[in-house]
Amino acid sequence: MKKIKISTIMITIMLISISAVSISGEGVLEGNIEVETTEYLGIVKPKMNLSENQSISLDVSYVKDDNSTNATGRYMVNDTLMISLNITDNCGRNIFLVQRSIIVGVIISRKFADITLSPILPITGLFRRFFPVISIVPATVIPGLLNRQRDNYVNITMNYEIDNSTLSDGENLTMNIFIVGFLPGDVNGFDILPIVDYKQINLAVEYQE
Numbered sequence: 001m002k003k004i005k006i007s008t009i010m011i012t013i014m015l016i017s018i019s020a021v022s023i024s025g026e027g028v029l030e031g032n033i034e035v036e037t038t039e040y041l042g043i044v045k046p047k048m049n050l051s052e053n054q055s056i057s058l059d060v061s062y063v064k065d066d067n068s069t070n071a072t073g074r075y076m077v078n079d080t081l082m083i084s085l086n087i088t089d090n091c092g093r094n095i096f097l098v099q100r101s102i103i104v105g106v107i108i109s110r111k112f113a114d115i116t117l118s119p120i121l122p123i124t125g126l127f128r129r130f131f132p133v134i135s136i137v138p139a140t141v142i143p144g145l146l147n148r149q150r151d152n153y154v155n156i157t158m159n160y161e162i163d164n165s166t167l168s169d170g171e172n173l174t175m176n177i178f179i180v181g182f183l184p185g186d187v188n189g190f191d192i193l194p195i196v197d198y199k200q201i202n203l204a205v206e207y208q209e
Contacts, residue, residue, distance in 0.1 A: 029201075030054055032084040033154065033179065035102060035141045037091050042100040042142060044181025048199045049086075055204040056081065058158055060167055062209065075162050077132075077207065083154040087141050099144035104154050105178040108133035108203070110171070132160035132173070141181075167207045175201040 031050035037043065058079040083104075091100075109131050139151040162171075177199045181187070184195040 027056055027058065027079060028082045028084060028153075029056070032086045033102070033104075035085060035087045035181070036185075037087070037089050037100055037142055038185065039091065040093065041183055042091050042093070042096055043183050043185035044100050044102060044141060045185035045187050046102045046179045046181050046197055047187055048177065048179065048197055050083070050177075050199055050201060052200070053202045053204075055206070057206045057208055060162065060207045060209045075164065075167050075207075075209070077158050077160050077162060079158045081156040081158050083156070085139060085141065085152055085154065087150070089142060091142065096142060096144040097146070099140045099147040100142035101138050101140050101182045102154075103180050103182060104137045104139065104156075106133060106135045106137065106156050107131060107176045109174050109176070111174075128160065133158060162207065167209065170204065170206045173203040173205055175203050177201065 029050055031048070034047045034049055036045045036047075038045065058077050058081075060075050061078045063074055063076050085102075110129065112130070133156070135156055137154055137156055139154045140147050141150065143150050179187075179197045180195055186194045187197045188194055189197045
């Protein structure tokens with residue numbers, strides 16, 4: 001278990017260094033992520049209090065193809081999904097050199113039966129249709145000297161293409177969320193990885209242009 005925790009700390013540091021913070025949006029999921037920080041070192045214990053079935057509305061933009069002389073284009077989802085943070089700081093320290101954070105991994109997928117196979121695209125395009133959103137998002141729960149601002153939300157960028165029928169009818173998506181704290185604390189998540197919390201959410205999505 002010590003090796004797992006050391007590996008997780010190293011991975012978390014790398015994710016913080018390569019990830020960009022998303023821009024805030026308007027859509028908010030029902031529920032929140034409860035984060036408790038404890039001990040002098042700043043152990044972070046996240047827990048998701050999110051409903052398993054949710055309905056959301058996302059904004060869509062019509063993008064005209066640059067190389068087209070006709071009025072052809074595509075519909076792009078261009079919105080941000082927000083998850084509220086409820087943070088309880090029990091560390092008893094005024095400041096940290098490095099902020100304490102959570103790292104949120106999000107994978108949103110469609111059912112295979114709901115995927116449009118036409119037009120035919122390279123394998124990367126088909127993968128994108130099956131997984132419209134794959135994202136790693138950091139959020140600061142205790143500021144540090146390197147980052148003095150605490151986040152109140154986790155902001156997930158929703159940016160992917162849909163067709164005209166999906167725009168009209170909406171769709172059902174599956175959202176898998178994984179969370180680890182930095183420094184990681186036991187959150188009673190997976191049996192083999194108790195430092196990782198996990199939730200699967202069914203999203204009924206309505207699109208508006």
